[in-house]
Amino acid sequence: MSAFEHIPEFGSPVDSGLLRFLTCGSVDDGKSTLIGRLLYDTKAILADTLHAIEKTSLRRGMEAVDLSLLTDGLQAEREQGITIDVAYRYFSTGTRKYIIADAPGHEQYTRNMVTAASTANLAIILIDARKGVLTQTRRHSYLAHLVGIPHLVVAVNKMDLVGYDRTVFERIRGEYLEFARQLGIEDVRFIPLSALNGDMLVDRGDNLGWYDGPTLIDILESAPAAHSESDERFRFPVQYVCRPQKADDPLLHDYRGFMGRVESGEIAVGDEVVVLPSERRSRIKDIQVGGRSLSRAVAEQSVTLLLEDEIDISRGDMIVRGDAKELCPGASAPGTVSTRTALVTRRIDAMLCWLGDSPLDARRKYVIRQTTRDARALLDGIAYRLDINSLQQVPAEGIGMNDIARVAFKLAQPLVVDRYAENRATGAFIVIDESTNNTVGAGMIL
Amino acid sequence: MNAPAPATAPVRPALDHLDWLEAEAIYILREVAGQCSNPALLFSGGKDSIVLLRLAEKAFRPGRFPFPLLHIDTGHNYPEVIDFRDARACELNERLIVRSVESSMARGTVRLNSADESRNKHQSVTLLEAIGEFGFDACIGGARRDEEKARAKERIFSFRDEFGGWDPKNQRPELWDLFNARVHKGENIRAFPISNWTELDVWQYIEREGLALPPIYFAHLRPVVRKGNLLQPVTELTPARDGDNVELMQVRFRTVGDITCTAPVESDADTVHKVIAETATTTISERGATRLDDQASEAAMEQRKKEGYF
Incomplete structure (x- = not known):
């Protein structure tokens, strides 16, 4: 079957x-080749773009088109043959x-x-x-887990270079699972593939007959998109307050609209809400x-959002539901260790990844x-720094670029x-x- | 843990892809309004900025837009597009500021190498002059990451130094949807609400919202001259030269900019629906089919952006 024969026509309701x-x-690892292959097989690469990288590949003396050239957008990247930025x-x-967010694999990044x-x-x-689970694999997996990506897919690539051997795949899978269990990673799937030949990406190919799981594109097509997986509490951070105050339009005279994006959960007209941190209450009049x-x-x-009552709300306030369960997230998870029982706080404990050139100055x-x-x-204390190679907690005096540490502010x-x-x-922040x-x-x- | 192949039909999410892109763009526009004290929205009358205006309506109505519209006019525009620009601003009852490259030329801040060269890159000078004149701390633009490879690396909130320059190797990290628009005086932010949209998404949104466009986006008869793979329109600015074979062809523009560097494509698509069908099956990228200025080198766009271009 060629790439997307099963795809309905554009304009279909699906x-x-x-x-x-x-x-x-x-x-x-062949990451750029994999992306290039996905783009190519889904026809996201157009002929002129392909022609440009063909020319570059030829100029560099390569025999086949180097699909990895597609992802290197900056002059410095093309010169050095590496990917610098996402x-x-x-x-x-x-x-x-x-x-697709394509992250460079170099250690310093x-x-x-x-x-x-x-x-x-x-x-x-x-x-x-050929290489199996490396330190970098562990590091990437840990970071993906730390940043809360709910679904991991381990793609064992370059199967063509190990003769499409099932035992190689099974060994890597076993090794990875052992390590994933230690980290507490739950949702992980494994797929053998050859990005170079396109086996198990969009098409199954003829070489991996022993594998009866989904292709990579099947996994992507059926993976839940964000926010469709569990019931979440309603969170609405206010971005901007709209007060048109048009003297000539009596309907707009008292208009106060609280503009923002529903970050989680849902809300309906008539629902009771609380505004934090002021704890003032009202009901939803209109959406x-x-x-x-x-x-x-x-x-x-x-x-x-428009509310029944005229209350003072500005950018930075958060509108949540009025019931008590929503207000005390700690209450629904007994046994979790937390000093915080309410949403509103003047102290936070966090895992911090330092991105700045100069170290954090306490x-x-x-x-x-x-x-x-x-x-x-x-800064109100560093509990530990995480050694990203050994995944061990180590004592730390300071925090520099690319360090990950547990801290309090x-x-x-x-x-x-x-x-x-x-x-x-609502749990993420930048410094x-x-x-x-x-x-x-x-x-x-x- | 390798479960058998799942049923291929995933749970249908509450938001389809256009809903999601629209909601993200509204969120970005409101962040600009919430964080910046004096932003402007760049509106040229082109399709991407027409989409931006609809998104701004969704973000801020029934209020006024918390920013004026700004057009940097090269003087090399199709009159239909300029007419459309003025009509749309008037219809929305929003303030439109126009600053022209020709004024910069009169001041001597823009000097052309030849009288008929493309003024596309010279827009940067006039834009920076307008930013200085009005003290804008942010400019909202309709650039998309799928347009060009340097754009694919640019942040949604892109920091520019006091020379308007973009430093691709020293961009602010951009995590989650926590956009950082803080600047010191003289510096500014370029914000791109439709960064994550593709050309096809733009057309699908135009269809869904029933947006009006300047007529040159649809198939029409126009005299053109073939230049390599591109069609050069025959206009007052770009007259046919001796030996040119002028053909009357059915064409449309995929992108609209400086007349001297924007080429139409051969097309019968005279409705949005037909344009979508063509866009979904085209084999040439938007800039590749239409821009004479990006073909100069692999890094043409990156270079312009470093100099203050959008």
């Missing part, structure tokens, strides 16, 4: 949304749109991997069948998009941005937070250095 995924692997690539199967992982809902971890009313709003929708105040809220923050203003493990949108305005850290609240 649309299973959008999946963001990450590809990671060590240098020379690149985003797009393809569509007609039923689903995909955004932990921050790129964390960046790429932060928006992904699935990660493809490439392993070279609008561009002036049109809806009866409810679900996760990932950008809407405008004497300086930084700005923490979480949802649409900013707070000034001061004291906050000058309260934040409204969830644990990252329960809610990526900003006010002197440069640069983003220097990425944190996940514990």
